[in-house]
Amino acid sequence: MEIDVDTERLRADLEANGHIGEVEAEVGWGRTVLTATDADRQARDRFLDRLEAAGLTVRVDPVGNVAGRWVPESADPDAAPVAAGSHLDSVPEGGIFDGPLGAYGALEAVRAIRESPVEPVRPLEVVSWTEEEGVRFGTGLLGSSVASGVRPLEAALARTDGDGNTLGEELARIGYRGEATIDPASWAAWLELHVEQGTVLERAGVPVGVVTAIAGIANCDVTFEGEANHAGATPMDERRDALAAASEFVLDVERGARERVEAGHEAAVGTVGSLDVSPNANNVVPGRVEATTDQRDVDPEVLRELIDGAEASAERIAEERPVAVEFDHYRLTEPSRMADRCVAAAAGAAERAGLGRLEMHSAGLHDTANVANVTDTVLLFAPSEDGVSHNPREWTDWADCANATRVLAGAMADLAT
Amino acid sequence: MEIDVDTERLRADLEANGHIGEVEAEVGWGRTVLTATDADRQARDRFLDRLEAAGLTVRVDPVGNVAGRWVPESADPDAAPVAAGSHLDSVPEGGIFDGPLGAYGALEAVRAIRESPVEPVRPLEVVSWTEEEGVRFGTGLLGSSVASGVRPLEAALARTDGDGNTLGEELARIGYRGEATIDPASWAAWLELHVEQGTVLERAGVPVGVVTAIAGIANCDVTFEGEANHAGATPMDERRDALAAASEFVLDVERGARERVEAGHEAAVGTVGSLDVSPNANNVVPGRVEATTDQRDVDPEVLRELIDGAEASAERIAEERPVAVEFDHYRLTEPSRMADRCVAAAAGAAERAGLGRLEMHSAGLHDTANVANVTDTVLLFAPSEDGVSHNPREWTDWADCANATRVLAGAMADLAT
Numbered sequence: 001m002e003i004d005v006d007t008e009r010l011r012a013d014l015e016a017n018g019h020i021g022e023v024e025a026e027v028g029w030g031r032t033v034l035t036a037t038d039a040d041r042q043a044r045d046r047f048l049d050r051l052e053a054a055g056l057t058v059r060v061d062p063v064g065n066v067a068g069r070w071v072p073e074s075a076d077p078d079a080a081p082v083a084a085g086s087h088l089d090s091v092p093e094g095g096i097f098d099g100p101l102g103a104y105g106a107l108e109a110v111r112a113i114r115e116s117p118v119e120p121v122r123p124l125e126v127v128s129w130t131e132e133e134g135v136r137f138g139t140g141l142l143g144s145s146v147a148s149g150v151r152p153l154e155a156a157l158a159r160t161d162g163d164g165n166t167l168g169e170e171l172a173r174i175g176y177r178g179e180a181t182i183d184p185a186s187w188a189a190w191l192e193l194h195v196e197q198g199t200v201l202e203r204a205g206v207p208v209g210v211v212t213a214i215a216g217i218a219n220c221d222v223t224f225e226g227e228a229n230h231a232g233a234t235p236m237d238e239r240r241d242a243l244a245a246a247s248e249f250v251l252d253v254e255r256g257a258r259e260r261v262e263a264g265h266e267a268a269v270g271t272v273g274s275l276d277v278s279p280n281a282n283n284v285v286p287g288r289v290e291a292t293t294d295q296r297d298v299d300p301e302v303l304r305e306l307i308d309g310a311e312a313s314a315e316r317i318a319e320e321r322p323v324a325v326e327f328d329h330y331r332l333t334e335p336s337r338m339a340d341r342c343v344a345a346a347a348g349a350a351e352r353a354g355l356g357r358l359e360m361h362s363a364g365l366h367d368t369a370n371v372a373n374v375t376d377t378v379l380l381f382a383p384s385e386d387g388v389s390h391n392p393r394e395w396t397d398w399a400d401c402a403n404a405t406r407v408l409a410g411a412m413a414d415l416a417t
Numbered sequence: 418m419e420i421d422v423d424t425e426r427l428r429a430d431l432e433a434n435g436h437i438g439e440v441e442a443e444v445g446w447g448r449t450v451l452t453a454t455d456a457d458r459q460a461r462d463r464f465l466d467r468l469e470a471a472g473l474t475v476r477v478d479p480v481g482n483v484a485g486r487w488v489p490e491s492a493d494p495d496a497a498p499v500a501a502g503s504h505l506d507s508v509p510e511g512g513i514f515d516g517p518l519g520a521y522g523a524l525e526a527v528r529a530i531r532e533s534p535v536e537p538v539r540p541l542e543v544v545s546w547t548e549e550e551g552v553r554f555g556t557g558l559l560g561s562s563v564a565s566g567v568r569p570l571e572a573a574l575a576r577t578d579g580d581g582n583t584l585g586e587e588l589a590r591i592g593y594r595g596e597a598t599i600d601p602a603s604w605a606a607w608l609e610l611h612v613e614q615g616t617v618l619e620r621a622g623v624p625v626g627v628v629t630a631i632a633g634i635a636n637c638d639v640t641f642e643g644e645a646n647h648a649g650a651t652p653m654d655e656r657r658d659a660l661a662a663a664s665e666f667v668l669d670v671e672r673g674a675r676e677r678v679e680a681g682h683e684a685a686v687g688t689v690g691s692l693d694v695s696p697n698a699n700n701v702v703p704g705r706v707e708a709t710t711d712q713r714d715v716d717p718e719v720l721r722e723l724i725d726g727a728e729a730s731a732e733r734i735a736e737e738r739p740v741a742v743e744f745d746h747y748r749l750t751e752p753s754r755m756a757d758r759c760v761a762a763a764a765g766a767a768e769r770a771g772l773g774r775l776e777m778h779s780a781g782l783h784d785t786a787n788v789a790n791v792t793d794t795v796l797l798f799a800p801s802e803d804g805v806s807h808n809p810r811e812w813t814d815w816a817d818c819a820n821a822t823r824v825l826a827g828a829m830a831d832l833a834t
Binding site for chain 1: 614615616634646647648650651652653654658660661663667668671674675678683685688689690692693694700701702703710711781804806
């Protein structure tokens with residue numbers, strides 16, 4: 001059954017939310033809503049108002065995640081709910097869609113289901129996760145990681161911002177350190193709508209992406225330690241040039257990903273995004289270079305090959321050049337598979353709505369990657385104009401927002417009936 | 418004839434000078450004497466006092482270079498003088514030998530000649546150049562470049578420090594914007610004693626280096642412009658990674674110099690010393706990289722090959738990768754040959770003093786490179802402990818200071834008789 005969402009109602013919600021934390025932007029519409037700031041409190045307050053106005057019962061958990069619950073008359077209140085949502089926090093000077101589209105889109109989907117003849121047998125929940133961006137407290141997907149049992153509550157609450165304030169203190173300050181339980185493991189399914197933040201849908205001319213897998217991400221810190229020395233007085237055969245060593249590594253990381261792509265693993269990417277050279281003076285042989293890697297793939301084995309390749313490169317360089325190399329795996333998030341039945345529900349909803357869809361992978365992480373550890377999930381994408389995100393120029397047409405929300409609503413209705 | 422310098426007198430001068438601008442150092446003896454600061458005024462005042470105490474007549478030119486002149490009774494006052502010296506300014510927290518050894522060494526050499534039976538037929542001059550280090554006013558070898566006609570006086574005086582003060586104003590403020598002429602073209606020869614700032618002498622166990630050529634230096638700014646993009650969402654075949662491009666360049670610059678060394682040009686070096694990556698975030702494909710090159714050789718042709726090789730590498734990379742490359746030759750200082758007769762005078766003086774010597778090249782620039790454009794020159798090196806310089810740990814044994822000064826004095830006496 002097709003669910004008819006209200007484009008203008010959704011737009012009004014997103015625009016009103018977009019004025020909270022709004023910042024001046026030469027082009028586009030920017031907002032800065034860092035976790036547990038006053039702007040975040042306003043955004044949360046308004047979201048809860050809108051949930052309640054739609055007849056949902058709201059609750060807040062100890063890490064500040066919020067959920068609104070609707071138990072249809074047709075439903076068993078004890079049945080496992082179908083939940084959907086995203087996040088309300090932003091990066092500094094971010095756009096108005098990244099996060100809010102999924103939170104307000106889920107609310108609009110529930111409103112639309114409620115206004116439709118559909119008779120869900122499961123409760124529906126609309127959720128907004130705390131600190132998805134990880135800007136203020138240094139780690140993204142924080143609220144969903146606690147709710148999904150990936151990270152202990154205490155560790156999350158003890159995280160500090162640049163001024164030494166803890167997340168726990170700041171949540172209490174804005175009135176969002178709750179006591180309720182939000183437990184994804186108790187859900188029948190989880191759906192998240194998000195802007196793509198890439199150009200796959202735009203280039204394909206397709207309004208909705210149905211994500212089948214979220215790429216895993218490995219980040220490593222790699223330090224090349226040579227010896228800073230006079231660029232003139234140090235003969236070529238006596239130098240311990242940390243930058244020349246690091247340059248080989250950069251090219252090896254690139255080559256490693258290219259080889260996987262050529263072998264058919266199209267999602268494989270490998271990047272050295274940051275490189276800090278010391279002393280970084282034009283007449284001094286670089287003595288130390290700190291580099292970071294970002295390697296991703298949807299297949300755990302391929303991701304492991306990428307990481308091992310980078311480590312082998314570092315070891316080879318340390319053998320062949322007079323530098324010491326430290327290789328620190330500081331983060332590994334395994335790839336997440338979306339559940340076939342959730343993907344099928346989304347595909348069916350798109351078909352019923354007469355909308356083209358593209359099955360694709362997500363290169364970026366989303367809260368859904370945490371939730372997928374404990375229940376069946378699917379992630380939906382709406383097109384991003386020029387792929388721009390984390391920027392006031394981030395934009396998704398209102399018609400695209402509505403169409404993606406139609407698919408979300410249809411899939412939720414399907415999974416809840 | 419051997420000239421007997423007074424080790425203790427030289428040491429007292431260098432130590433007294435070392436207390437001017439002295440800074441606390443955990444190890445060693447640090448000083449900060451930036452050009453035309455109050456510390457520089459004190460250092461200059463004391464130097465002039467010592468020149469006058471030794472019977473020299475002092476003068477200051479419009480860019481603040483100072484000279485003391487002694488006309489021996491045996492000399493023709495109109496004969497072309499033999500001059501020697503170095504500089505008194507330092508880098509921030511530099512050592513006490515880099516510069517002062519050559520300035521006070523030249524004074525000690527003149528005092529020693531004066532006390533010896535040598536009867537010079539030429540006047541002797543002791544010189545200290547302004548702003549050798551280039552720290553405060555952004556360009557090194559400044560005073561000698563004006564005196565040697567390499568740079569117009571007005572351009573030098575108009576240079577500004579970080580606060581917008583001009584060199585001209587600051588020289589006037591400290592009382593060192595003179596009106597006299599110091600013209601290296603009028604000299605019969607110029608000699609400079611300097612600390613090696615490298616480990617060649619130390620490793621060879623030789624107390625004096627006689628430099629036969631000063632390497633030329635080419636510096637280029639190279640900018641790689643790609644496109645910053647999401648490290649996850651940008652497939653490998655669509656990225657324009659400026660850092661991967663720059664990494665190829667770094668390795669090509671290194672390879673270029675290594676190949677010249679293998680071909681017998683031992684002095685050839687090539688370094689990318691600084692590399693600035695934008696936006697330098699671990700999850701963003703680098704969009705822009707700015708690199709600098711430092712390439713050196715004593716042979717103008719080899720230096721040209723090194724530069725051309727770097728430029729060809731940049732062009733190849735721009736052809737093979739979707740990046741734009743800008744290559745800016747911003748500085749080229751040609752190699753300088755020392756005059757055979759000056760090298761021979763130094764070699765003879767070392768032999769007469771019973772001191773081992775090493776003929777070598779200088780990888781670093783010195784004021785002598787400017788003076789060599791207009792008269793015959795030689796540069797002498799004293800050993801640097803562990804090659805350390807521009808650091809409070811810079812050290813040269815007092816005996817080594819005195820021995821190198823003996824060679825300087827002997828060579829000056831030879832060239833002046």
